[in-house]
Amino acid sequence: MKAIRIVRPKEPLEIQELETPKPQGSQVLVKVQSSGVCHSDIQLWDGGYRGPGGQFLKVTDRGIKYPLTPGHEVAGTIDSLGEDAKRFFIKNEKVVIYPWIGEGLCPACRGGEDNLCDKPRSLGVYRDGGYAEYVLVPNYRYIVKLDEDMDIDASATLSCSGLTAYRAIKNANLKPDDNVVIVGGTGGLGLMAIQLAKALTGAKVIAIGLHNNKLQAARKCGADAVVNSNKEDPTKAIMELTDKMGADAVIDFVNDSKTVEADMQFLRRRARLVLVGLFGGEVNLNLINIPARAYKLIGIDNGSIIDFIELISLASRRIVKPVVSNQFKLDQATEALTLLREGKIIGRSVINP
Numbered sequence: 001m002k003a004i005r006i007v008r009p010k011e012p013l014e015i016q017e018l019e020t021p022k023p024q025g026s027q028v029l030v031k032v033q034s035s036g037v038c039h040s041d042i043q044l045w046d047g048g049y050r051g052p053g054g055q056f057l058k059v060t061d062r063g064i065k066y067p068l069t070p071g072h073e074v075a076g077t078i079d080s081l082g083e084d085a086k087r088f089f090i091k092n093e094k095v096v097i098y099p100w101i102g103e104g105l106c107p108a109c110r111g112g113e114d115n116l117c118d119k120p121r122s123l124g125v126y127r128d129g130g131y132a133e134y135v136l137v138p139n140y141r142y143i144v145k146l147d148e149d150m151d152i153d154a155s156a157t158l159s160c161s162g163l164t165a166y167r168a169i170k171n172a173n174l175k176p177d178d179n180v181v182i183v184g185g186t187g188g189l190g191l192m193a194i195q196l197a198k199a200l201t202g203a204k205v206i207a208i209g210l211h212n213n214k215l216q217a218a219r220k221c222g223a224d225a226v227v228n229s230n231k232e233d234p235t236k237a238i239m240e241l242t243d244k245m246g247a248d249a250v251i252d253f254v255n256d257s258k259t260v261e262a263d264m265q266f267l268r269r270r271a272r273l274v275l276v277g278l279f280g281g282e283v284n285l286n287l288i289n290i291p292a293r294a295y296k297l298i299g300i301d302n303g304s305i306i307d308f309i310e311l312i313s314l315a316s317r318r319i320v321k322p323v324v325s326n327q328f329k330l331d332q333a334t335e336a337l338t339l340l341r342e343g344k345i346i347g348r349s350v351i352n353p
């Protein structure tokens with residue numbers, strides 16, 4: 001089978017011919033139809049993250065090994081099944097994969113939250129993922145059936161951008177008379193979070209982004225108001241839009257020094273600040289404000305398999321519709337990642353092997 005892989009950080013990805021895996025036991029081989037291109041794939045490609053004090057945090061220090069086939073948002077069809085998986089699926093069934101696989105025995109895994117495992121084994125991160133013609137899934141329980149009429153590209157993006165946005169909205173604990181500010185509201189996660197907030201909470205949704213054409217997409221997804229932080233001061237704009245009270249919750253899909261510093265300026269008392277993005281860096285915190293204003297700081301790292309099943313149910317009933325804007329072939333993966341890095345993708349792009 002063909003796979004496009006990161007062989008060395010920062011170098012163009014390489015097409016490689018690999019042996020097609022044969023599933024055994026509980027394993028399942030999925031023929032990849034669509035694999036989403038995620039911001040965290042860029043960090044794998046760069047070889048690390050921006051840490052505090054200008055440090056570079058290498059992914060190899062977290063146990064990631066190259067060469068690696070990235071791709072954790074994967075949908076496709078069942079190709080073949082190990083003996084123990086045969087009673088659950090049949091060949092050619094349309095499925096999506098839950099990629100946040102754990103080692104199985106830590107407290108998080110035992111509680112159904114593989115995504116928070118002490119020793120993660122995630123697909124496309126710690127093991128080969130979906131930038132390939134086939135992907136081997138270690139256990140049938142990470143595979144979820146899709147309805148025949150569900151769009152395969154949109155379904156693929158549920159596994160990370162959809163799931164993370166869903167978990168973030170759940171943790172923001174929004175009430176119908178709350179307002180929520182979505183920072184980075186024009187990327188794949190932001191647009192999904194806007195739809196979920198509208199569909200599930202009744203809260204007023206304000207999206208902050210950098211480009212008018214992308215903020216237009218946020219409006220289409222249901223944002224009640226949009227703020228272009230290139231053109232206006234976000235703090236001033238949010239205070240005006242919230243009758244000078246500030247935001248009940250902020251979900252930051254960028255999460256760098258600049259955005260979080262700004263977020264802290266427009267939190268209402270009791271606000272939840274939900275940090276999701278992986279841009280990284282550091283901030284100075286006014287510590288007295290945390291207890292005195294009763295803020296909650298919450299970090300989100302994907303969602304559980306239960307969250308995933310709930311989200312697929314919402315998507316199957318068209319309550320949320322992931323925005324997929326670009327499709328690439330396997331050998332265009334480097335181009336897909338480059339366009340994402342340059343901020344040229346609205347919503348999500350996918351690779352169709």
Ligand SMILES: [Zn+2]
Nearest residue numbers: 102106109117
């Ligand atoms: Zn675990």
Ligand SMILES: [Zn+2]
Nearest residue numbers: 038040160161
């Ligand atoms: Zn992702």
